[in-house]
Amino acid sequence: MKALFRLYESDGFANTATVFDLIAGSGREPRQTKALGYVLSKSPALLRALLRISSVARVVKGIVGQKNPKFDQIIVDAEMIGLDNTGKIRADLVVRFLRGHAPVFALVIEAKTAKGSNASDDSIINQVRRYVTPGVLTAVKAFPVVPIALTRTKRILPDIASVTWNDIRLIAHQHAPKDQLVGEFLRFLQRMGNDMQFYEREILSVPAGGTAKAIEETCIHACPDTPSFSYKTPLRIAFREKGGGAMSKLYRVLDIISFDPLDPVARSSVFESSLSNDEKERLAHYLEARDVEFGWGDRGAPFRFYILSTDDIIHLPHSPRPVKNIQGHMYFRLCDVLDSEKPVVQSA
Missing domain, CATH: 3.40.1350 (Trna Endonuclease; Chain: A, domain 1)
Incomplete structure (x- = not known):
């Protein structure tokens, strides 16, 4: 019955x-x-x-x-x-x-x-x-x-x-x-x-700014874990270039962790976590590079670290860009960004 x-x-x-x-x-x-x-x-x-x-x-x-x-x-x-x-x-x-x-x-x-x-x-x-x-x-x-x-x-x-x-x-x-x-x-x-979904937005797009080189070398991105940097969980992330905001790659997000990079105990504890050895090595490289090249500000607060795939990267030869580039974050639909006939894409 x-x-x-x-x-x-x-x-x-x-x-x-x-x-x-x-x-x-x-x-x-x-x-x-x-x-x-x-x-x-x-x-x-x-x-x-x-x-x-x-x-x-x-x-x-x-x-x-x-x-x-x-x-x-x-x-x-x-x-x-x-x-x-x-x-x-x-x-x-x-x-x-x-x-x-x-x-x-x-x-x-x-x-x-x-x-x-x-x-x-x-x-x-x-x-x-x-x-x-x-x-x-x-x-x-x-x-x-x-x-x-x-x-x-x-x-x-x-x-x-x-x-x-x-x-x-x-x-x-x-x-x-x-x-x-x-x-x-x-x-x-x-x-x-x-x-509660696996991800809330298909693509998160943020300006890379001064950390672009460290991101490119390590496939790691970080931002303050504060309300003003509260992003919806993405499937992939793209970094916008200066000027028009062109995007050249889509990185798949593997994991997101939060800790204070200026806290020695928290910083050492991350290397005892469940991250893979490769992810730990890449994170260590990112931390060292950012310490020297960009810094963390005087926050004394947690940062959110996006662990990105080194293999699952979608290249965008048509370099799509937003209708209007802004300083903050934006969201896009995957189908729009992948459409080579759309060099200019509307945010989602």
């Missing part, structure tokens, strides 16, 4: 709904975080995929002492209440792992909404440290605690596993064909807004 559940909105329109649409919450962050907790409690395959994410696996091994600790029971708590010297606090997600009723380890997840990429590293670190302070979350006092920061862009945080919402979407996409609940979770994230 085929059955359908529909949920009526305030305008009287009925949508096909799932259990995720019944999750209460006034904003994106609590709803999508509760949804993640629920699906992790019901899908062992998705939970194990989360544990296999390289940043998580590395921190688990460092804290628990095993790469793949065995467990036969999990308990997932959303918005677990704790108490520290400032009063009550709420941990977004806590996943406790047990074997034969004995504690094995616990994940404590600090989640930021997929659209909210501007939380500082310090604020995330301080919040997580409150959670893992002994006695604050009494339910995990007997567990080795593995802290996770779940954010829009990858962060370089000491002793904290950095997971992005795109990581979650990717592992959900892999398991959705075999698990109806995971498929419904994936569609729920899509309905929460365009920010």
Whole structure:
């Protein structure tokens, strides 16, 4: 028998709904975080995929002492209440792992909404440290605690596993064909807004300026991770030349990470991350080149680093340019930029 559940909105329109649409919450962050907790409690395959994410696996091994600790029971708590010297606090997600009723380890997840990429590293670190302070979350006092920061862009945080919402979407996409609940979770994230897609714009175009040489040599681009430089996640990126803004190449974006290049600890920690050896070498070259040739300003704030493919580069012999070149960022459709009969392209 085929059955359908529909949920009526305030305008009287009925949508096909799932259990995720019944999750209460006034904003994106609590709803999508509760949804993640629920699906992790019901899908062992998705939970194990989360544990296999390289940043998580590395921190688990460092804290628990095993790469793949065995467990036969999990308990997932959303918005677990704790108490520290400032009063009550709420941990977004806590996943406790047990074997034969004995504690094995616990994940404590600090989640930021997929659209909210501007939380500082310090604020995330301080919040997580409150959670893992002994006695604050009494339910995990007997567990080795593995802290996770779940954010829009990858962060370089000491002793904290950095997971992005795109990581979650990717592992959900892999398991959705075999698990109806995971498929419904994936569609729920899509309905929460365009920010949950693999990418939000096909092409991001920015002026390369004084860093053009370093970008060309390393396939790395960086910009301040601040509200004024808040870009939508692109599939590819193009760098506009001075003058008319001609674009000669389209680079595929492999990864995006955020850290403060003027912070020695953060700068050294990035080379202990899950980046490949080639990516680490290219990033080191970019950092050294920019230190000398361009600098970082007196910001003392995180920069967003775009790790670009060295192989998947589309050359644009017709050098398309925007209708009007501007100082800031622009977005374009891939089909428009690739059309050799359009030397001048309209921004999307």
